[in-house]
Amino acid sequence: MRVALEFFPVLEEWPLLLTGIAWTLLLTAASTFFGLLLGTVCAYLRTQGPEWCRPFIVGYVELIRNTPFIVQLFFIFFALPAAGIRLSAEVASVLAMVINLGAYSADIVRAGIQATPRGQIEAALSLSLTHRQVFTRVVLPPALQRVWPALVSQIIIVMLGSAVCGQISTEELSYAANLIQSRNFRAFEAFIVATVLYLVLSVFVRHFFQWFGRRFVFGASRG
Amino acid sequence: MSTVVDSTTAIDIQGLYKSFGQVRVLNGIDLKIAAGEVIAIIGKSGSGKSTLLRCINGLESFDSGQLFVQGQPLQYHNAKAMRTLRQQVGMIFQSFNLFPHLTVGQNIMLAPTLVQGISAQNAKTRALELLRRVGLAEKIDAFPEQLSGGQQQRVAIARALAMSPSVLLCDEITSALDPELVGEVLAVVESLARDGMTLLMVTHEMGFARKVSDRVIFMHQGRVHEQGAPETLFQYPRTPELVQFLSSLTS
C-alpha cells in the first residue's frame, strides 16, 4: 500500500481553514460567555433561589446531560421551525452550545458554591450586605476559583463539540476540512490538518482561560 | 460599679426562647444592656451563648420573646430592617471569616462602599485609619492567607468597626488562636472597651473578663443563671452551677 501524503492541496485552501478557525473560536467565545452566565444563574437559583424554581433547574440540567449534543442542535435547528422559530445555522449553533454549557456549568458552579464555608456568608450578612451582594461579592469569586479548572475543561469539551455544528452548515473548522477534502479528495491530509488545528486550539484556549480566570474572574485584585 | 445606669439602653431582651428541633437552647432570656456597657458572657459549651449572640444580629431567629436594639424591635423577616440593624451591630467570629479573595483593605472597604455608599477614596482613608488602630496599617495590601491568626482577627475587628456599629458582638474571638497571639487581640478589644463601645463578648479568658467587663453573665441551660460585677461574681459565686463551672476552669 502506497502512502503519499500531499499536504499542499489542503494548505492551499488556507482561507477556508482560517474562516473555520475563526468560526470555531467565535462559537466558543459566545457560548462560553452566555453559557457560564446561564450556568451561574442556574446555580444561584438551584442553591438559594425560591423553592418552586429548583425542579425546573434540575430538569433542565438532567435533560441536557442525558441527551446527545447533536440531537439538541438538530432540535433547535430543525424542530423549532415547526413551532415558528426559524434560526440561522450560526445562531442555532451558538444557542445549542450555550444551552449545553449552561447545564454542565450549572452543576460545576453549584459544587463550588456549596463548598463555601458557612462563616463567610455569616460574616458578610453581619456586615449588612444583601443576599445578592453576598452571592456576587463573597460567595461567587472563590466558588469560581475552586471549580475553574473543571469549567475550563468543560469549555474545551464544548469547543470540540462544536465540530458537530458543521452538520447544519455552520462554517466552523470541521466543516472547512470536510469541504476541502470534497474538493481535492485529500481526506486523510485534510483531517490530519484539522486534528492538529483542534489540538493547537485546545491548548491555546485552555491557557487563555486559565490566564483569564486569574486576571478577571476571581483574582482581579491579585493582578 | 456600673457608670452607665442613666444612659440609654443599647439592647433589651425580654423572654427570649429558641429551640433547635426538640432541643431548647434559649430558655427565657431577660437581659438589658446599657450603651457603653462591657459584658462578658461565660458558661459551659452548649449553654446557648453563641445562639444568644446570633439572635441579637439576626443570624439566628428566635421562637418567642422580644429583642430591641437601640429601641428598635428586631424584625427577622424584614430584610431591610435587618440590614439597618446589622449596621449597628457588628460581629466578630471565632474563625475570623475574612474574605480570602480580597486584600485586607478590600475586606474592610467592601461593606462601607456597598452598603453605605461611601466613595472608594474615603473608604480607603477610613480603612487605613482603622488598620492603624489595630496596628496593621502596613498590611493593607496583604491577603488574609499571608497573615497570622492574631493579625487576621485584628483585621476582622477593623472590618466590623468600618460600619461604625454601636454594639459589637464577639464570639470566642481568641479561641482559635495560638496562646502567644491572644494578647494582641485582647489588647484591641480592651481599647474598644475604654473608648465606650458597647461590647458583648463570649469568652473563656476569665482574667480578661475580670479586668475589662462591667458585668459578667453566667449562662446555664439557656438561661442567665447568675450575673454581677466581675469581682463579686468570681469571688462570691452564689449558685452551685457557677461554683462548679469556675472550679472546672482552674482544674
Ligand SMILES: Nc1ncnc2c1ncn2[C@@H]1O[C@H](COP(=O)(O)OP(=O)(O)O)[C@@H](O)[C@H]1O
Ligand atoms: N444550627 C443548629 N442546629 C441544631 N442545633 C444547634 C445549632 N446551633 C446550635 N445548636 C445546639 O444548641 C446548643 C447551644 O449551642 P451554642 O449556642 O452554640 O452554645 P455555646 O455557644 O454556649 O457553646 C448546643 O447543644 C448546640 O448543639
Ligand SMILES: [Mg+2]
Ligand atoms: Mg459557642
